Amino acid sequence: MRKIGKFFLWLIVIVVTLQVAGIVVVFFSRRIRSNTILTLRLAGDIPEQPPQEAVSQLVGGTPLTVTDIVEALDRAKSDPRITALELRASESTMNMGKLQEVRQKILEFRQTGKPTVAYLEFATNRTYYLASSCQTVFLLPKSVLYVRGLMASSTFLRGTLDKLGVRPNLFHVGDYKNAMNVFTERKFTPAHREATLALVEDWSQEFVRGVAEARGLKPEDVQAAVAWGPFTSQEALDARLVDRVAYEDEQRDFLKKKNHGSDTRLRLREYLRRTDSTGEAKIAVIYATGTIVPGRSGESPVGEDFMGSETIAEQFRRAREDNALKAVVLRVDSPGGSAFSSEVIRREVELTRRNKPVVVSMSDVAASGGYWISMTANKIVAEPGTITGSIGVLTGKFNILGLYEKLGFTKDYVALTDNATLDYAFQDFTPAQRELIQKQMRDTYRQFLEGVAAGRSMKVEAVDKIAQGRVWTGERAKQLGLVDELGGLHTALALAKRLAKIPAEEKVAVLYLPPPRSLLDKILDLVEGTRELSPVTTVRAWLRSLETLAREPVWALTPAVPEMQ
Numbered sequence: 001m002r003k004i005g006k007f008f009l010w011l012i013v014i015v016v017t018l019q020v021a022g023i024v025v026v027f028f029s030r031r032i033r034s035n036t037i038l039t040l041r042l043a044g045d046i047p048e049q050p051p052q053e054a055v056s057q058l059v060g061g062t063p064l065t066v067t068d069i070v071e072a073l074d075r076a077k078s079d080p081r082i083t084a085l086e087l088r089a090s091e092s093t094m095n096m097g098k099l100q101e102v103r104q105k106i107l108e109f110r111q112t113g114k115p116t117v118a119y120l121e122f123a124t125n126r127t128y129y130l131a132s133s134c135q136t137v138f139l140l141p142k143s144v145l146y147v148r149g150l151m152a153s154s155t156f157l158r159g160t161l162d163k164l165g166v167r168p169n170l171f172h173v174g175d176y177k178n179a180m181n182v183f184t185e186r187k188f189t190p191a192h193r194e195a196t197l198a199l200v201e202d203w204s205q206e207f208v209r210g211v212a213e214a215r216g217l218k219p220e221d222v223q224a225a226v227a228w229g230p231f232t233s234q235e236a237l238d239a240r241l242v243d244r245v246a247y248e249d250e251q252r253d254f255l256k257k258k259n260h261g262s263d264t265r266l267r268l269r270e271y272l273r274r275t276d277s278t279g280e281a282k283i284a285v286i287y288a289t290g291t292i293v294p295g296r297s298g299e300s301p302v303g304e305d306f307m308g309s310e311t312i313a314e315q316f317r318r319a320r321e322d323n324a325l326k327a328v329v330l331r332v333d334s335p336g337g338s339a340f341s342s343e344v345i346r347r348e349v350e351l352t353r354r355n356k357p358v359v360v361s362m363s364d365v366a367a368s369g370g371y372w373i374s375m376t377a378n379k380i381v382a383e384p385g386t387i388t389g390s391i392g393v394l395t396g397k398f399n400i401l402g403l404y405e406k407l408g409f410t411k412d413y414v415a416l417t418d419n420a421t422l423d424y425a426f427q428d429f430t431p432a433q434r435e436l437i438q439k440q441m442r443d444t445y446r447q448f449l450e451g452v453a454a455g456r457s458m459k460v461e462a463v464d465k466i467a468q469g470r471v472w473t474g475e476r477a478k479q480l481g482l483v484d485e486l487g488g489l490h491t492a493l494a495l496a497k498r499l500a501k502i503p504a505e506e507k508v509a510v511l512y513l514p515p516p517r518s519l520l521d522k523i524l525d526l527v528e529g530t531r532e533l534s535p536v537t538t539v540r541a542w543l544r545s546l547e548t549l550a551r552e553p554v555w556a557l558t559p560a561v562p563e564m565q
Contacts, residue, residue: 030274032081035262037255038271040069042130043090046098048333048363049287050516051299064269066098066363067285067331067512070489072268073105075275077112082271084259085109087118087134089127096203096385097333097364097474099130100210101488106133107214115258119251120242125150125207128241132211137242138251145236148229150204152196158186165402169429171438173445174392177469179557183398195470199387202473206385215240279507283496284319285329285361285489286513288312288345292337292369292556297514307334309341312373315513316348320355325511327357327496330377331489335558336369339393339444342556345373346451353378357499361492362386362483367471369556371482372448375455378499379484381492382474389477390558391452392469393444395437401426444554456481471558 046069050062076082085106094102110116110133118131119138124146131137139145161168161183170180178192188196208226212219217240225239233245244254256263266274290297290305297311319328330349336342352358353376360366360374362382367390374380382388404411404426411426422433429437449467453460458481466472466480477483485491497508 032079032266032271032274033262033264034081035083035260035264036081037084037086037259037263037265038072038076038082038268039086039088039265040073040268041088041090042069042092042102042127045093046102047305048289048331049305049512049514062516066094066101067489068272069102069268070105071277071510072272072275073102073109074490075277076271077105077109077114079275082114082266083262084115084117084255085134086255086265087116087131089118089120089123089130091122091124092126092130094126095364095387096206097362097383097387099126100206100383100385101363103130103133103210104488105490106130110135115255117251117255117258119248120145122146129207129210132214132241134214136244136254138244138246138254139233139236139242141233141245141247143233145229145231145233145241147226147231147241149226150200150207152200154182154188154192154196156182156186158182158184161398165400165404165406167399167402167428168396169399170394170396171434171441172392172394172469173438173441174467174469176471177390177392177394180394180396198476199471199473202476203385206473206475211241277507277510279509281326281497281500281502281506281508282322282324282511283327283329283493283500283508284315284322284325284511284513285331285493286312286315286319287331288370288373289331289333289363292334292341292345292373294338294341307337307345309338309344311514312345313348316345316352318513320352325356326500326502326508327359328352329489329492329496330358330360330374331363331492332360332366332370332374333363334370334373335365335367336372336390336556338552339369339372339448339554339556340552342369342372343447346376349373350376357496359492359496359499361489362388362474365558367558368392368469370558372451372556375452377455379492379495380482381485381487381495382477382483383488384473384475384486386474386477387471387558388474389466389472389480389482390469391448391463391467393441393448393554393556394469395441395552395554397423397425397429399425399428441554444556448556452482 047063047065049065106116116134117136117138118134120127120131121140122143123131128145128147168183170184172180175191176195178189181189181192208219208222212222225241231239231241236242237245252263288307290307292307292309295308295310297306297308299305319325349358358377360377360380365387366374366382367388371388371391401411413424415421418430419433421427449460449463452463472480474483474486478486485495497504502508
């Protein structure tokens with residue numbers, strides 16, 4: 001134990017020394033040279049917020065977030081020292097909402113007249129859509145522009161469950177609430193197919209329109225080209241989907257000439273560190289990411305966020321009690337989860353808007369419970385490609401008795417009441433239990449409809465027509481009255497400023513909640529509470545959250561929706 005204590009002591013000393021040294025270095029290196037090229041490299045998953053778990057932060061570091069990218073590009077477009085932008089994009093898992101948010105900021109940078117150049121070694125639909133926002137797009141010779149239109153598919157497990165002897169007892173309210181279809185069906189139902197096809201068609205229109213506008217092409221020409229893809233490098237050039245076929249050194253020479261002969265580069269993360277966003281007025285941005293569960297927020301063993309109602313409620317209370325904060329933006333990226341936990345968060349939104357404006361900013365997904373927590377806000381902002389809506393509920397269980405019997409196990413039980421077996425995983429629901437569950441679901445669905453109707457100033461009957469568990473793109477949701485404005489986080493911040501009666505020209509400071517923790521804080525977390533923050537404990541907390549969610553009688557989860565492929 002003494003050796004472990006000495007190890008952590010030396011680790012703290014090293015971290016403190018490095019932080020002090022870093023402060024000194026930053027102090028003397030905040031200067032940004034004139035004619036500097038801002039470089040943005042994107043690959044893999046781009047999260048909404050830094051990881052909150054100490055173990056994840058120490059092992060994986062602090063990744064570049066969507067907020068970081070958007071904020072840096074917004075600062076750089078009016079920074080006279082930054083005179084060009086270079087984008088290097090590899091395959092990313094961002095969906096349409098995040099892609100559009102980053103893409104829009106690149107377009108705004110480009111509109112200032114500063115050169116914007118994208119270099120692609122290889123590109124799929126996602127990376128090309130992002131790169132097309134730049135004025136000049138380079139593609140590696142002897143490569144492939146793998147643009148070929150969009151599709152969506154789902155894997156159905158009903159056949160597998162039948163072979164295992166597992167019977168799904170799953171119910172939903174809403175004709176389009178198809179999250180359980182992967183367990184109960186063998187292929188798309190008509191409603192499932194209709195909703196999925198409409199979503200992909202909307203995304204395709206966004207893709208074609210965005211590329212056409214940025215490339216100066218006709219939408220019908222882009223549509224025809226996409227249907228013909230993929231392309232070799234020369235074919236992509238001939239189709240005017242890229243501007244030049246060249247190697248990286250040739251691209252660098254091109255940009256150097258465009259940038260007044262300067263090849264000085266600065267990475268986006270370093271640019272953020274050397275610049276500040278200051279202002280007298282302050283606005284809070286509360287991150288609401290991941291599946292909604294009771295209790296504390298955290299991460300799954302594979303690094304996926306889950307949103308704890310207790311954690312989000314704390315952030316809202318903090319924002320309400322801080323008089324310096326003039327408004328709140330709730331940044332939502334969630335497929336939903338617990339209906340009850342969603343209601344806890346919605347109540348905090350309602351309480352907060354009594355004192356200061358609350359604006360919702362929707363990222364890739366803000367549906368089902370993700371829409372539930374949003375519906376009481378003063379205003380809702382979404383990207384055209386955001387997945388939203390899914391106003392509906394579902395619940396159920398799996399009867400695994402058949403699987404046990406195949407393995408030679410047997411089960412028996414005693415129960416004092418008929419409904420004591422509601423959660424018992426070794427029998428189907430009885431008719432009386434099924435009737436009880438469906439009544440609870442109808443009640444929750446009615447509450448959902450009434451909440452949307454009150455928050456959006458609509459009639460319950462009108463909401464019911466566009467609800468039924470169906471997902472919509474942000475653009476269609478705006479047409480239906482579920483969203484107020486199209487745009488990203490900065491659109492939401494501008495709207496929050498206006499509602500808070502802050503002059504449009506006045507700069508504001510943004511407080512991100514939960515606040516990011518320093519490296520020293522993370523070390524101290526581990527030293528002071530190793531047992532609470534160990535990987536094993538983190539997994540247990542995640543499993544407890546899932547167990548609690550599974551035991552709740554009604555869920556507000558998004559139907560199975562496709563990714564942009």
